[in-house]
Amino acid sequence: MRLVKMIAQVDMDGCIGCKICERICPTLAMEVVEGKAKVNFELCLSCGNCQQRCPEEAIKMVKREKPFTVFVDPEQVDKKEIERICARAKMNPEQLACYCTETRVKEVVAAILLGADTPEKISQKTGIRTGCKVECIQPALRLLEAADIKPERPEGYQWYGRTPTIWDITDEIKELYSGRGFYFDADIELLEKIARQKENHEEGKNE
């Protein structure tokens, strides 16, 4: 869930049309038209990426007149489907995918099941990747992959690709480095235990 209170505003005199904002916007809200950056009012979720990277400092964040919230209610989709995709991705539906927006994995999966087939569309629907803009691309890509979706990369460099997980570490590498403080197998056990954990802790019934 993401509360959107601000919006990017471009100083047209300062904008040089370099397209950096367009290439890094996680919700595809920026587009350079006739040499000037334009902000899509609906798609801008006020992450501030453009404002932080504009080489001319020609973008500022201003308050929206009417704040709004983006959120996908996981109740809209089949819970079993959410669980199936999460299990394939080795994640717990309840765990956080995005620390800044406090978006849970189950919300991301619900967005995917409702048609979000790229990280950008997931961001537009749930708000993930609009806080720090750094940490939550991999959960999005892993969950898309678990849903058998191969997303198309946008023209910019919003993201490059799904990277290795701990399950990709070979036995050879584990053997080579486990004596150097890397506890791969123990962490796999931990992550799998958490991924399997059911929502019954209110009765104190952790696995």
Place this chain on the structure above:
Amino acid sequence: MNKVLNPIPPRRSQYGVDPGFVKKRMAEYPEMKAIYLRELFPELPQVIFPGENGLDKVRQAVHKELEKVDMSMIGPEDSVNICASHHGFTLGGGEPYAELLKAIKDVIEEKTGTKNIRLRAGVGLRFRETEEYIKSFGLDEYFDGQAKGVAPVDEGIPIETEIGTLYGLKSIYDADWIVHAHNSDVREVHFHRQVDRAVKPFAMSYARIDTRSTYHHNLGPRGANFTARAIFSSDFVQSKFAFTAILEMSPLGIIGVDADNDLYSLNDRITVSGCQNYGKVMTLLGEIDECIVGLDFPCPVPYVFAGGVIYANFVGANVDLFDLDNPLPPYTWYTEAFYDSKGKPLFKETPPPNPAIKMVVHNYAWAGYPSAFFSEHIPTIVVGEEQANLFREDPQNLSYMKHSVIAESLDAAMAFAYRGTGTDKVIVFDGAAGGINVSKSLYELLKVKAPEVKTRVDEKLFPKWLKQRGINPEELNKKNEKCR
């Protein structure tokens, strides 16, 4: 008891409130005293900074250390990127790290003849932070207009590693050679667990979001820093890597400069000194039974520091963060991710945030880092509406103020904290050099506890920490002697 040490002054930054809004510092209260780290642990090494002619000593140490470093691979026409990170600028006010960078440039120029030396300074989650430091320390002029702040959303390049494809920042690697300019402050033990500490920037400030997300979501709490090793060990990075030079840190300040063509050897050295020196202070802070915490430093909430220890690690001080048998620290992003929507841990053995922290008075700390976990789990009073608004409008802190209360002034916040907690023990994370500003009652507690902590760390914990990391200190000493 000692008079308080000067806290680091507020810094003008887009990530914090205007210094004019910081009307009073916590160290100004008469009940506050400074406990010197050397009173607690006399064996801590001597510092070259802070101190008389400290910056000159840093420069001299760089020149001396770089004498032994091989730079023969760098030709007079070659380009060199000196790669830096924001973190270095938070140490000792930032000048020593700026001096390290300037001195490295000068020595490379002297030894190789090349003039094409650039500064590439990476960031954490505040994408213009190093641009601010570059201006503030005159680095752009010093590097002849070739100093650049780089961010993880900037254009990337694929790097083939032994575990698969990871992504670095194109502008970090756009030179013939790279030089890794870092420091040995342990800082985020909750993330890197003092495993490959010296290598970490290759997966962080020099890396793309794709890679950084790998670290925090894909490789697990004790495998995470392998991301850095994988990138550094890749053929691509090895083909460009020239050498490393670092500020050698202790909780007291800068103890020297270390440099090496072999990053892993240097890494072993700082693993040892980090465990030994920071390990004692962290273990001691874990002995505090109850306290009010003051945040009062120009940095995001988790990174304000006291006695060389960052607040995020005090939040985890109820657990031995160096002990790799503990899978999840009380605070780390993996831990945070594994609390469910009802606020309960999905892994029942998850240790809670340090229960000794009864309340936090947020007098001055920056936004620009996801910090809601702290105010959600620990009662927090934020001083001043300006600061509250800064957090409300920060995309990384959408919920921080949801869980905090606001006081009009520091006086009001402290009065509330004393009444609400019933403790008179206060510790201030204000970056004071050489010691920690604490209340008299906490001063006494730390003095009493320190001798036992020293014995426990020296005799039991330190050997265990090194064994877990595959380091035999005797062999390391022999190896270092050989190098000398």
